[in-house]
Amino acid sequence: xxxxxxxxxxxxxxxxxxxxxxxxxxIEGDMSFLEMLxxxxxxxxxxxxxxxxxxxxxxxxxxGACSLQINGEPHGPDRLVxxxxxxxxxxxxxxxxxIEPFRAKAFPVVKDLMVDRSAFDRxxxxxxxxxxxxxGNTIDANAIPVNKDNADDAFAAATCIGCGACVAAxxxxxxxxFTSAKVSQYALLPQGQVEATDRVMAMVNQMxxxxxxxxxxxxxxxxxxxxxISLENIAxxxxxxxxxxxxx
Ligand code: SF4
Ligand code: FES
Numbered sequence: 580x581x582x583x584x585x586x587x588x589x590x591x592x593x594x595x596x597x598x599x600x601x602x603x604x605x606i607e608g609d610m611s612f613l614e615m616l617x618x619x620x621x622x623x624x625x626x627x628x629x630x631x632x633x634x635x636x637x638x639x640x641x642x643g644a645c646s647l648q649i650n651g652e653p654h655g656p657d658r659l660v661x662x663x664x665x666x667x668x669x670x671x672x673x674x675x676x677x678i679e680p681f682r683a684k685a686f687p688v689v690k691d692l693m694v695d696r697s698a699f700d701r702x703x704x705x706x707x708x709x710x711x712x713x714x715g716n717t718i719d720a721n722a723i724p725v726n727k728d729n730a731d732d733a734f735a736a737a738t739c740i741g742c743g744a745c746v747a748a749x750x751x752x753x754x755x756x757f758t759s760a761k762v763s764q765y766a767l768l769p770q771g772q773v774e775a776t777d778r779v780m781a782m783v784n785q786m787x788x789x790x791x792x793x794x795x796x797x798x799x800x801x802x803x804x805x806x807x808i809s810l811e812n813i814a815x816x817x818x819x820x821x822x823x824x825x826x827x
Contacts, residue, residue, distance in 0.1 A: 581604040582603050
């Protein structure tokens with residue numbers, strides 16, 4: 580395939596960025612999107628030009644690092660896949676592909692296509708944990724019965740990889756899908772009840788402090804989420820928040 584890439588280049592957080600055009604040829608359908616960018620970067624390095632900076636780690640759809648806005652969609656045109664799992668067979672010979680970083684005030688651009696998503700870490704640190712007594716009298720986890728539906732829903736919520744596509748897809752740059760997945764994975768389990776009140780208050784407050792917008796039920800986050808995290812988690816977080824507010 581021969582393609583035209585239009586890529587966002589920005590030297591640092593303070594500089595003004597711009598779209599730069601790069602023609603690329605010899606791209607195979609079986610290549611991943613990131614492998615296609617590797618080919619471009621090898622060509623740029625050979626020519627003595629600066630390679631395009633983009634985030635990646637596992638390249639297996641599990642770390643959430645690869646955050647690219649491809650033709651206006653977080654993680655591109657495929658569904659339930661991350662950018663690293665997107666294959667070039669989803670594109671056609673002669674296509675022009677726009678590649679930009681995830682856009683949100685709370686995700687400032689570090690360089691080119693790499694953004695700083697440490698705001699997510701701070702939300703997680705605010706309450707995304709449980710306290711377990713490890714002083715020798717711990718209860719075996721299997722000794723606590725968990726309703727099967729709750730276990731399944733908690734597990735589904737826990738598959739969130741913190742990629743930020745939900746924020747990039749949202750017209751309000753809301754982080755409600757991410758935060759609600761992190762709240763839900765504990766709210767549905769007995770082990771999560773001890774800190775439930777403090778957790779939801781702290782995580783929602785941190786989310787607001789970071790500058791993410793609110794949810795207005797558009798649902799774009801759920802469509803673009805590579806892990807299929809359900810909007811039901813947002814409804815659950817709102818209920819948890821209301822309960823916590825009443826308790827004080
Ligand atoms: S909810 Fe989905 S889109 Fe949002 S951070 Fe988690 S995995 Fe990514
Ligand atoms: S590089 Fe880890 S999810 Fe894409």
